[in-house]
Amino acid sequence: MRYGTKVAVIGKTVSENLFQQMSPIGKIIRIKRIPFKVIGLLVEKGQSPMGTDQDDVIMVPLTTARKRLLGKHSSLRQINVSAANEALMKKAQDEITLLLRERHRIHRGKEDDFIIKNMADIQDAATASTRVMTIVLASIASVSLIVGGIGIMNIMLVSVTERTREIGIRMAVGAKTKDILFQFLIESLVLSFAGGTIGVLLGIFASRAISIFAGWPAVVSVQSIILAFSFALAIGVIFGLYPARKASMLNPIEALRYE
Known part of the structure; x- marks a missing residue:
């Protein structure tokens, strides 16, 4: 030195x-x-x-x-100071404040001409920001899931209407109510699975792009992929249940007369 x-x-x-x-x-x-x-x-x-x-x-x-x-x-x-342990951080911060006020000749009652940032405070602020971002993203994801579910339900309702005669023929040749119900539920699950696959692929691509262009670490874990597919399939079951039940409850005679 x-x-x-x-x-x-x-x-x-x-x-x-x-x-x-x-x-x-x-x-x-x-x-x-x-x-x-x-x-x-x-x-x-x-x-x-x-x-x-x-x-x-x-x-x-x-x-x-x-x-x-x-x-x-x-x-x-900037001066970086490291305390021996977390318990001494507050004491060290107070001592540094007194020392700098003395060195800078700042009289009592006057404001500091320096800023001391505690890493614990910075971490708390980062945690709070992360929490807010998580809530915002969760809200956006929830709205997206509901919109997607409504889209699946509308598609399935249109499919039931267009295939009313087909449903009547199946019932006439011996198909049971549960057979029709499971058929349309499976079709709803296939739609939601396809949407989930596209969403996961786009998410992986976006994460890679962020890592390359922004330099931020973005890792897509296996758990997050499994969770995404689980939500997609759950949406398929929830929003596909009504169209499937509507199809299974059709009267075979009226369904055969449908033009």
């Missing part, structure tokens, strides 16, 4: 991008054409709650950064 040594500690993402599987320790990297010797590798942290890669980072001594990279008169925009 004191002598402005040209050394650096890098994150795992930087190490993999520059050195692949080789050890980065002792290697030379260049920042603004200035050589820095890698003396350490940071512990892998993964992505932050905000979706940023915490391993895509290079750390150099403050004195070196001011002398060779930022300029002697540059000011610090």
Whole structure:
């Protein structure tokens, strides 16, 4: 720190991008054409709650950064502080606030000229945002399912009307009420299964597109696919039951007379 040594500690993402599987320790990297010797590798942290890669980072001594990279008169925009454990986080935040007010010579009663962000508060805000987004998406999905179910019911009602004579012939040759009921229920399930398949494929495609173009991790799990098909089949049964029951309750004589 004191002598402005040209050394650096890098994150795992930087190490993999520059050195692949080789050890980065002792290697030379260049920042603004200035050589820095890698003396350490940071512990892998993964992505932050905000979706940023915490391993895509290079750390150099403050004195070196001011002398060779930022300029002697540059000011610090951000300081990261780590508490020993979560129980000490509030105490550490209060002590940092007092220290910065003293260093900045802020008198009592005046507002701070700095902002302290607690990771717990950031995580709570991210959780709240995720909860709201989940509710919104669930509402949209519910409306979509209902609209889709109504569409299936209308298609099946039209099918029953157009096939009234066929239903009458089947009943006349011995088809039972439950046979007609199951026939139209199965047709409703086939429609909902086809819609579910198209929806899952579009979801997988959209997830891949988001991962590629936005850089956000989007994983479609097997459980979510099974859940999607389960909902689709349930919608098929619920909204296909009325048309199927209507078909099974037709009077064979009236059905045969239908033109």
